[in-house]
Amino acid sequence: AGLSDDELISIGRDVGITASTFQADVESGKYHEWVEFVTAKADERGVRGTPTVYVNGKQVVNTAQALTSAVDAA
Numbered sequence: 864a865g866l867s868d869d870e871l872i873s874i875g876r877d878v879g880i881t882a883s884t885f886q887a888d889v890e891s892g893k894y895h896e897w898v899e900f901v902t903a904k905a906d907e908r909g910v911r912g913t914p915t916v917y918v919n920g921k922q923v924v925n926t927a928q929a930l931t932s933a934v935d936a937a
Contacts, residue, residue, distance in 0.1 A: 866874070872886050888894065905915070908922075916923045918933040 868889050871889050875885050875889070908915075908917070914925055916925060916930060918930075919937050921933070923929050923933045
């Protein structure tokens with residue numbers, strides 16, 4: 864389910880990804896395991912939308928001040 868490899872590659876080009884390895888990495892499935900891992904982690908934490916940010920395992924409110932404070936404290 865989701866976008867096809869061709870759609871992902873096209874979107875990558877549209878947003879400025881110019882690395883010559885990008886298309887090969889998408890087509891080979893190089894990051895499939897990583898995507899499955901982070902999707903499972905998000906599901907475990909109850910994440911239902913983006914952006915959702917965690918710093919040191921704690922969810923942070925999505926404001927510049929809150930993010931800066933959390934990163935500085937980390």
